[in-house]
Amino acid sequence: xxxxxxxxxxxxxxxxxxxxxxxxxxxxxxxxxxxxxxxxxxxxxxxxxxxxxxxxxxxxxxxxxxxxxxxxxxxxxxxxxxxxxxxxxxxxxxxxxxxxxxxxxxxxxxxxxxxxxxxxxxxxxxxxxxxxxxxxxxxxxxxxxxxxxxxxxxxxxxxxxxxxxxxxxxxxxxxxxxxxxxxxxxxxxxxxxxxxxxxxxxxxxxxxxxxxxxxxxxxxxxxxxxxxxxxxxxxxxxxxxxxxxxxxxxxxxxxxxxxxxxxxxxxxxxxxxxxxxxxxxxxxxxxxxxxxxxxxxxxxxxxxxxxxxxxxxxxxxxxxxxxxxxxxxxxxxxxxxxxxxxxxxxxxxxxxxxxxxxxxxxxxxxxxxxxxxxxxxxxxxxxxxxxxxxxxxxxxxxxxxxxxxxxxxxxxxxxxxxxxxxxxxxxxxxxxxxxxxxxxxxxxxxxxxxxxxxxxxxxxxxxxxxxxxxxxxxxxxxxxxxxxxxxxxxxxxxxxxxx
Amino acid sequence: xxxxxxxxxxxxxxxxxxxxxxxxxxxxxxxxxxxxxxxxxxxxxxxxxxxxxxxxxxxxxxxxxxxxxxxxxxxxxxxxxxxxxxxxxxxxxxxxxxxxxxxxxxxxxxxxxxxxxxxxxxx
Numbered sequence: 001x002x003x004x005x006x007x008x009x010x011x012x013x014x015x016x017x018x019x020x021x022x023x024x025x026x027x028x029x030x031x032x033x034x035x036x037x038x039x040x041x042x043x044x045x046x047x048x049x050x051x052x053x054x055x056x057x058x059x060x061x062x063x064x065x066x067x068x069x070x071x072x073x074x075x076x077x078x079x080x081x082x083x084x085x086x087x088x089x090x091x092x093x094x095x096x097x098x099x100x101x102x103x104x105x106x107x108x109x110x111x112x113x114x115x116x117x118x119x120x121x122x123x124x125x126x127x128x129x130x131x132x133x134x135x136x137x138x139x140x141x142x143x144x145x146x147x148x149x150x151x152x153x154x155x156x157x158x159x160x161x162x163x164x165x166x167x168x169x170x171x172x173x174x175x176x177x178x179x180x181x182x183x184x185x186x187x188x189x190x191x192x193x194x195x196x197x198x199x200x201x202x203x204x205x206x207x208x209x210x211x212x213x214x215x216x217x218x219x220x221x222x223x224x225x226x227x228x229x230x231x232x233x234x235x236x237x238x239x240x241x242x243x244x245x246x247x248x249x250x251x252x253x254x255x256x257x258x259x260x261x262x263x264x265x266x267x268x269x270x271x272x273x274x275x276x277x278x279x280x281x282x283x284x285x286x287x288x289x290x291x292x293x294x295x296x297x298x299x300x301x302x303x304x305x306x307x308x309x310x311x312x313x314x315x316x317x318x319x320x321x322x323x324x325x326x327x328x329x330x331x332x333x334x335x336x337x338x339x340x341x342x343x344x345x346x347x348x349x350x351x352x353x354x355x356x357x358x359x360x361x362x363x364x365x366x367x368x369x370x371x372x373x374x375x376x377x378x379x380x381x382x383x384x385x386x387x388x389x390x391x392x393x394x395x396x397x398x399x400x401x402x403x404x405x406x407x408x409x410x411x412x413x414x415x416x417x418x419x420x421x422x423x424x425x426x427x428x429x430x431x432x433x434x435x436x437x438x439x440x441x442x443x444x445x446x447x448x449x450x451x452x453x454x455x456x457x458x459x460x461x462x463x464x465x466x467x468x469x470x471x472x473x474x475x476x477x478x479x480x481x482x483x484x485x486x487x488x489x490x491x492x493x494x495x496x497x498x499x
Numbered sequence: 500x501x502x503x504x505x506x507x508x509x510x511x512x513x514x515x516x517x518x519x520x521x522x523x524x525x526x527x528x529x530x531x532x533x534x535x536x537x538x539x540x541x542x543x544x545x546x547x548x549x550x551x552x553x554x555x556x557x558x559x560x561x562x563x564x565x566x567x568x569x570x571x572x573x574x575x576x577x578x579x580x581x582x583x584x585x586x587x588x589x590x591x592x593x594x595x596x597x598x599x600x601x602x603x604x605x606x607x608x609x610x611x612x613x614x615x616x617x618x619x620x621x622x
Contacts, residue, residue: 135579142586146593153597161601162617165529165610168594172536173523179583180516180543186576187550 004051007044008076008084008130009061012123015041019119027111031099034115038095038122042088049081053490058497060132060195069196073132079339079494082487083263084129086343089476090255090350091122097354097469098248100461101361105155105246114154120147121252128260134182134272135192137264141178141228145171148257151249152241163240170227170237177224185217185272194271198499205277215281218273222283225265229258231287231324232294235317239301242313247357250309251350254316259342262323266335269327270498279330288328288419292426294321299433307368308356311437312349315393318430319345325426326408329419333411336491337404343487344392344400347480351473352389355382358466359445362459372441374449383445385470390438392477395431399481403488405431508549515542527609529598533591540587544580551576 018037022030052058058077065071095118106114124144131137145168153164186192188210189200204210227234242250269278278284298318305311319341326337359382363371376383392399405427412423480487503510519539523532551573559571602608605616 135582139582139586142590146589149593158604158617158620161597161604162610162613165594165597165601166614168590168597169523169532169610172590173520176516176520176536176539176543180546183543183547183550183579186547186579192575 002051004047005059005061005076007048008074008080008126009063011041011044012074012126012130015119015123015126019116019123022112022115022119025112025115027103027108027115030112030115031103034118035092035095035099037119038088038092041122041126042085042092045081045085045088048076049078049085052076052078052081056493058494068193069191072136073193074127074130075132075194076130077494077497078490079498080129082490082494083339083343084126086346086476086480087125087129087256087259089472090346091118091125091252093469093472093476094248094251094255094350094354097350097466097473098246098251098357099465100463101357101466102154102246102248107156110154110156114151117147117150117154118248118252120144121151121257125256125260128264132194133192134185134194134197134268138175138179138182141175141261141264144257144260145175145228148253151252152245154249155244155246157244159240159244163237163244166237167241170234174224174227177220177227181217181220181224184213184220188213188217194267197272198274201273201277205274214273214277215283218278218281218283221268222265222287225261225268226287226290226324229261229265230317230320231290232297232317232321233290235294235298235320238317239305239310239313242316242353243307243309247354250313250357251353254313254353255346255350258316258320259346262320262338262342266327266338267498270335270495274499275332275335284328284330286328287324288422291321291323291325291328292422294318295325295426295430296321296433299430299437303433303437305437308360308372308441309353311441312352312356315352315434315438316345316349318434319349319393322404322408322430325423326404326411329408329411329415329423331411331415332492332495333407333414335495336488337407337411339491339495340407340484340488341401341404344404344480347473347476348389348392348401351385351470351477352393354466354473355385355389355470358382358463359386362461364459370444373444373447375445377448381467381470385474387442387445388474388477390442392481394434394438400477400484402481403484407488509546512542512546512549515539515545518542527611529594529601529608529610529613532610533594533598536594537587537591540583544583544587547576547580547583 015037018033022033061074063072120143124140127140128137149164149168152167153160189197191197191200230238242254269275295318298314298321302311302314305314323338323341326334359372359375359379362379363375392401395402395405409427412420516539519535519542522535523539526532553572556570556572559574601613605613
């Protein structure tokens with residue numbers, strides 16, 4: 001075994017140790033330790049990505065001394081390494097970009113708790129991406145939920161506490177459904193490791209046994225993870241949680257927490273049950289319908305939103321809809337599209353949340369869209385980052401989300417029939433609505449204010465951390481747009497070896 | 500019907516799960532929601548625990564030199580239940596602490612009223 005193969009396990013262990021050490025540190029030290037940790041994990045994950053791309057192979061890492069089917073494992077391949085590398089960069093930029101607002105908004109004595117929760121969320125994300133064991137996945141789902149709810153409540157305001165409770169309630173329903181689903185699956189197959197379950201399920205499908213229980217398992221796990229990743233109509237908790245949290249937290253929740261669940265769902269479909277069996281069950285049709293509804297309704301709600309952050313939050317519902325609609329197409333390109341959009345949306349949405357929160361503060365702190373008029377003249381970098389995110393999510397060529405729309409349409413055309421017509425109509429409506437709210441706001445940023453306009457005097461603060469993070473995010477978004485073809489090829493290669 | 504009676508433990512577990520699930524979703528009172536959540540978790544734990552039990556066998560602890568696999572129950576579900584209980588207790592503790600905090604702030608346990616009151620506060 002090569003030394004680099006130990007890195008994913010070492011990253012998980014290092015994150016866990018840092019979370020424990022952070023509990024005895026003061027705010028400033030905790031902040032630097034967390035930043036150092038995320039940087040180190042990003043570097044190590046990028047090394048693993050290079051290694052997996054060079055070898056083109058995946059490997060299973062045994063945790064402890066018990067071999068399969070008794071022990072616990074993590075699995076690393078091109079797909080996991082690629083997605084995790086993007087998530088690591090997004091975590092780093094979101095943490096650094098929202099550092100100054102978080103210092104301002106979080107009580108000094110509680111800052112180290114914020115860092116612990118960021119560490120735990122990051123730990124859970126890594127574990128969800130790498131794990132090869134379903135029960136381990138459940139445990140880290142719960143850790144992710146607790147950490148994310150704590151992060152929502154870090155700003156000690158009434159709205160945040162209520163948003164935290166709503167977040168917990170919906171997410172606990174999702175976790176319980178997932179747990180019940182995997183419990184039934186364990187009783188049917190007798191295994192918890194994904195590879196072993198896959199073999200048993202394939203044998204059961206061939207013999208035609210346990211067809212109904214298997215369908216119930218898939219339905220429970222799907223609904224559980226869909227609730228947790230805010231698929232329409234389970235998104236009621238999302239606007240409050242995203243729009244009231246500190247910018248870093250909103251960026252991490254929208255970009256990372258929900259994507260961890262989506263990656264796990266794809267893993268469950270492809271590695272645990274097998275995509276052919278999933279396609280024969282009809283669950284994907286339901287996902288498809290709700291995904292399409294989410295694409296449209298998320299955008300409609302975003303148009304109606306008065307504050308910028310609420311608009312960006314509702315836009316997440318629409319983007320999650322894209323991911324689930326792509327999954328519901330029952331094709332390999334659909335899964336690749338879902339994976340690609342998870343990464344593209346993570347990179348874009350974190351940039352939007354960080355830039356719009358800072359811009360709101362600079363434009364009088366009312367958070368209203370109309371007060372952002374002419375923001376580019378006093379906060380150019382923030383406005384440029386927001387405008388880039390906005391035009392990206394609208395689907396302008398050369399940027400990453402354009403490739404999502406191309407791949408989604410390509411998958412729909414390949415499937416044909418009603419699916420094609422519905423997807424083409426939904427993409428058209430959603431893009432139009434995206435243009436209305438995103439391009440409308442972006443144009444507003446570049447419009448000079450006139451006499452008599454209702455605009456508050458700007459209060460620009462110097463914030464080098466946000467500036468550095470935003471430059472990083474802009475670079476990441478442009479790189480993903482320009483390198484979309486190699487990225488998609490790597491996803492396809494990883495997916496081929498994923499099953 | 501016959502299957503439900505033969506597998507009565509699983510039937511009871513599913514009924515408990517459904518009671519907890521509906522309590523959690525339909526009640527507005529936060530405490531009742533938390534109770535519903537615990538009932539739901541208890542249903543899952545009962546389901547798992549009864550899967551590992553095999554009638555006539557004992558816990559897998561070697562006593563009197565008996566080492567045959569046939570003598571023991573399956574210990575894995577018990578391990579899963581223990582882990583699940585730890586998670587459930589942590590979640591319940593957090594939710595109860597949060598409920599106390601919200602009650603001091605809004606003087607109500609009704610989630611809808613809390614949402615309405617929080618909506619009136621400044622951003």
